[in-house]
Amino acid sequence: MQLKRFLMEEDGVGVIEVVLILVVLIGLVIVFKTQINKLLTAIFTEINKQAKEVY
Numbered sequence: 001m002q003l004k005r006f007l008m009e010e011d012g013v014g015v016i017e018v019v020l021i022l023v024v025l026i027g028l029v030i031v032f033k034t035q036i037n038k039l040l041t042a043i044f045t046e047i048n049k050q051a052k053e054v055y
Contacts, residue, residue, distance in 0.1 A: 029036065
């Protein structure tokens with residue numbers, strides 16, 4: 001009876017989903033690390049250029 005109730009419990013499902021989503025996101029970041037780095041560098045370079053034009 002208690003084993004069946006334990007197996008039917010879904011309290012930990014949300015935690016498992018969050019952990020799996022984090023694992024996928026971390027995996028994507030690792031795979032696309034160089035592309036993300038290039039993109040962020042280009043964005044911040046453009047921001048700095050625009051900021052210099054304001055001054």
